[in-house]
Amino acid sequence: QVQLVESGGGLVQPGGSLRLSCAVSGSIFGIYDMGWYRQAPGKQRELVATVTSGGMTNYADSVKGRFTISKDNAKRSVSLQMNSLKFEDTGVYYCNVRLVVPGRYDYWGQGTQVTVSS
Numbered sequence: 484q485v486q487l488v489e490s491g492g493g494l495v496q497p498g499g500s501l502r503l504s505c506a507v508s509g510s511i512f513g514i515y516d517m518g519w520y521r522q523a524p525g526k527q528r529e530l531v532a533t534v535t536s537g538g539m540t541n542y543a544d545s546v547k548g549r550f551t552i553s554k555d556n557a558k559r560s561v562s563l564q565m566n567s568l569k570f571e572d573t574g575v576y577y578c579n580v581r582l583v584v585p586g587r588y589d590y591w592g593q594g595t596q597v598t599v600s601s
Contacts, residue, residue, distance in 0.1 A: 485509035485590050487578045492595030499599075500566045505578030505592055507559040514584040517554050517561040521597070523574040531576070532563060536583075545571070568599045 491503040503519065518533030532542045532552035540552055551564040561578060578592035 485511055485580070487580060487590055487592035489576065489578045489592045489595040492576060492597045494598045494600060495568055496601055497569060497599055499568050500564070501568065501597060502565065503563040503576055503578075503595060503597075505561045507561075507580060507590075511580065511582060511590075513582050513586075516581045516583060517552075518579045518581070519552065519561070519563045519576055520579055521572075521574040521576045522594075523571075526574075528577065533579075533581075534561065565597070568597075570599050573597060573599045 486508045487505055489503060489505045491501060493501060495501050514536045516533055516535045519531040520528050521531050522528040530543055531546055532550055534540050534552050534554050542550060549567045554561040574597060575594040576597050577594045580590040582588040
């Protein structure tokens with residue numbers, strides 16, 4: 484059974500930094516991408532950043548230049564370094580593993596709260 488466990492959320496002041504981590508347990512057979520999504524109160528879940536199996540990264544325009552996604556293949560983990568945090572970064576952040584070959588399937592973590600407040 485695949486499980487994704489996030490850590491690193493919390494309360495931070497505007498301009499501060501947080502680092503989120505996600506560890507994957509269980510077997511995933513195939514090629515997969517990893518990423519982070521977030522959901523603010525009253526809004527739909529949105530993409531924050533992804534990294535492909537080949538190491539290509541993609542960021543939402545709102546976080547470019549502030550957030551950095553990285554992964555450790557040996558540890559099967561993905562991290563999100565968040566700098567210069569803004570009020571609008573507040574939300575629940577979800578780790579995602581997307582199986583792309585064979586087929587397509589999404590695995591999700593339970594979510595970790597990030598609150599940016601003064």
